Amino acid sequence: MGEGIQRSPNVVWHQSQVTRELREQQAGHRAAVLWFTGLSGAGKSTLAHAVEQRLHERGVRTYVIDGDNVRHGLCRDLGFGDADRVENIRRVAEVAGLFVQAGVLTLTAFISPFRRDRALARELLGADFIEIFCDTPLDVCEGRDVKGLYAKARAGEIPSFTGISSPYEAPDDAEIVVPTGSEPLADSVQRVMDWLIAKDLIQGDER
Ligand SMILES: Nc1ncnc2c1ncn2[C@@H]1O[C@H](COP(=O)(O)OP(=O)(O)O)[C@@H](O)[C@H]1O
Numbered sequence: 001m002g003e004g005i006q007r008s009p010n011v012v013w014h015q016s017q018v019t020r021e022l023r024e025q026q027a028g029h030r031a032a033v034l035w036f037t038g039l040s041g042a043g044k045s046t047l048a049h050a051v052e053q054r055l056h057e058r059g060v061r062t063y064v065i066d067g068d069n070v071r072h073g074l075c076r077d078l079g080f081g082d083a084d085r086v087e088n089i090r091r092v093a094e095v096a097g098l099f100v101q102a103g104v105l106t107l108t109a110f111i112s113p114f115r116r117d118r119a120l121a122r123e124l125l126g127a128d129f130i131e132i133f134c135d136t137p138l139d140v141c142e143g144r145d146v147k148g149l150y151a152k153a154r155a156g157e158i159p160s161f162t163g164i165s166s167p168y169e170a171p172d173d174a175e176i177v178v179p180t181g182s183e184p185l186a187d188s189v190q191r192v193m194d195w196l197i198a199k200d201l202i203q204g205d206e207r
C-alpha cells in the first residue's frame, strides 16, 4: 500500500463551518479516542462496550470500532502479516480521527500488539489518543479462551497468534492501565469513567 500512490495536486482540503469545537460545545463533552489494547480475551471489547453504555446513558455521543468488525469491511482486504497489521491500525486510526472531528467519543478495541503501531496511531491522533491497557496476563486470557482461539493456536492451527506465536508488546506509557484480569467489570468501567471525568472529557455526576 501507499508506495506509488500519487495524491492529486488538485485535491484541496475543504474546511467545514461546523467545527469540531462547535460540535463539542453542543454535545457538552469532548471528543477523543479511547484506544483499548491487550491480548485476545483480555477484555477490550467487553470493557469498551460497557463504558460506551455508561457514556450513552449520560447523553455522550459514542461509537465503538471493534477489531473483529472492521475485518469484515473496511479492512477485509488485509491479512495478519506485519505490513497488513500496520495498515489495519493506520486505517482505524484515520477513521477514528474522522469520528473525533465529528465530535464523537470514540472507543477502539484492537489487540494492536506492536508498540510502533500504537505509536503511529498516537502520532496520527496526537492529544486525542488515549491508550487504555487491558492488562490481563496470558494465562488468564488462555483460561478464558472466549473464542476457543488459544486452543487452536496451541494446536498450531493459527499462525502468528498474539501471545502464543507472535509477541504482545505491553505499553509502558498507557494513560490508563486496567487490571481486567483480576477486577470485576463494573470496577474497570468505573476506573475509566473516573479518568474521563478527572480529565474533563465528560462532566462529573454533580450537574
Ligand atoms: N474487568 C473486566 N473487563 C473486561 N472483561 C472482563 C473483566 N473481567 C472479566 N472479563 C471477561 O473477560 C472476557 C473478555 O473477552 P473480550 O472482551 O471478548 O476480550 P477481547 O475483546 O480483549 O478479545 C469476557 O468473557 C468478560 O466477561
Ligand SMILES: [Mg+2]
Pocket: 044, 045, 046, 066, 067, 068, 109
Ligand atoms: Mg474483542
